Amino acid sequence: MLVFPNAKLNLGLYVTSQRPDGFRNLESVFVPLPWCDALEVLPAPAGTDTTLTLTGIPIPGEPTTNLCLRAYELLKADFALPAIRMHLHKVVPIGAGLGGGSGDAAFALRALNDLFTLNLSAETLEAYARRLGSDCAFFIRNQPVFAYEKGDVFELVALNLTGTACLVIYPGLHISTAEAYSRVHPRTPRHDLRTALSQPLETWRHTISNDFEEALTPYYPVLADLKAQLYAAGAAYASLSGSGSAVYGLFPGLEIPPQLPLPAEYQVWAGRL
Numbered sequence: 137m138l139v140f141p142n143a144k145l146n147l148g149l150y151v152t153s154q155r156p157d158g159f160r161n162l163e164s165v166f167v168p169l170p171w172c173d174a175l176e177v178l179p180a181p182a183g184t185d186t187t188l189t190l191t192g193i194p195i196p197g198e199p200t201t202n203l204c205l206r207a208y209e210l211l212k213a214d215f216a217l218p219a220i221r222m223h224l225h226k227v228v229p230i231g232a233g234l235g236g237g238s239g240d241a242a243f244a245l246r247a248l249n250d251l252f253t254l255n256l257s258a259e260t261l262e263a264y265a266r267r268l269g270s271d272c273a274f275f276i277r278n279q280p281v282f283a284y285e286k287g288d289v290f291e292l293v294a295l296n297l298t299g300t301a302c303l304v305i306y307p308g309l310h311i312s313t314a315e316a317y318s319r320v321h322p323r324t325p326r327h328d329l330r331t332a333l334s335q336p337l338e339t340w341r342h343t344i345s346n347d348f349e350e351a352l353t354p355y356y357p358v359l360a361d362l363k364a365q366l367y368a369a370g371a372a373y374a375s376l377s378g379s380g381s382a383v384y385g386l387f388p389g390l391e392i393p394p395q396l397p398l399p400a401e402y403q404v405w406a407g408r409l
């Protein structure tokens with residue numbers, strides 16, 4: 137079975153309070169971004185062990201800690217799964233605020249559910265996904281949502297950005313999510329995100345923000361430079377995604393987003409949502 141785990145963008149992100157479990161409560165709207173990895177999951181030939189092979193962007197850490205294998209181990213603890221062969225071709229930048237690893241994990245759960253006819257509901261798959269990471273559950277249903285608590289409880293939002301031209305720029309800075317959270321001071325959101333997002337997209341730049349952007353820009357000034365370049369190129373809205381370091385711009389009036397003169401080592405996704 138071949139699946140294409142996509143990434144996500146955060147439209148607004150407010151870190152609202154510290155939780156007793158060490159995590160933070162947040163409010164954000166998550167939307168799918170069609171920047172995709174490729175993941176193949178097959179039953180292993182008889183008598184062979186489970187394997188994961190990797191190509192594409194190198195993933196830090198031992199392959200045994202890869203979220204795809206962790207997803208398999210999680211289900212295997214509860215169901216009599218046979219050994220499998222997995223291959224992940226990594227395309228989505230890592231430590232970018234695009235949830236690439238979380239998408240892989242959720243798509244691995246979904247693929248295993250389908251391949252071995254486990255008949256698990258989306259709700260049950262979300263419960264497994266939550267155990268792999270706060271972002272993972274979003275990718276089970278993979279539709280625009282208002283996310284709150286740890287970013288793993290959702291309400292559907294009536295937001296349709298399908299077809300909107302979008303440019304995503306990853307400047308090559310791997311910002312660890314834990315480091316990013318440690319630099320943010322939780323506070324009450326200045327705006328109600330759902331109300332702000334229900335207004336025309338052109339108003340968002342005055343009403344919606346990402347708390348990580350303010351906290352991280354002093355350490356990584358390139359984030360502000362990229363955002364300014366996106367606005368100068370005509371973006372109606374531009375922001376850091378998640379805990380960075382990817383910055384995106386939305387260009388609702390255009391068929392395709394503009395090209396920016398960026399260093400060759402930056403990774404860029406240009407297309408329509």
Ligand SMILES: C[C@@](CO)(OP(=O)(O)O)[C@H](O)COP(=O)(O)OP(=O)(O)OC[C@H]1O[C@@H](n2ccc(N)nc2=O)[C@H](O)[C@@H]1O
Binds near residue numbers: 270286
């Ligand atoms: C910031 C966000 C916003 O969408 O995305 P990314 O920038 O990573 O894509 C998410 O909250 C990232 O979720 P995820 O990447 O799954 O984080 P996890 O693996 O669960 O946690 C990594 C670390 O981040 C911190 N963390 C994460 C989520 C949360 N609600 N509060 C936290 O304090 C904790 O220090 C935790 O140890």
Ligand SMILES: Nc1ncnc2c1ncn2[C@@H]1O[C@H](COP(=O)(O)OP(=O)(O)O)[C@@H](O)[C@H]1O
Binds near residue numbers: 204231232
């Ligand atoms: N399949 C995977 N793809 C990407 N990162 C993975 C994967 N499995 C485990 N990881 C680990 O997860 C961390 C980053 O995850 P990722 O979701 O890309 O971050 P972010 O959401 O901040 O962009 C890295 O430290 C990486 O080692």
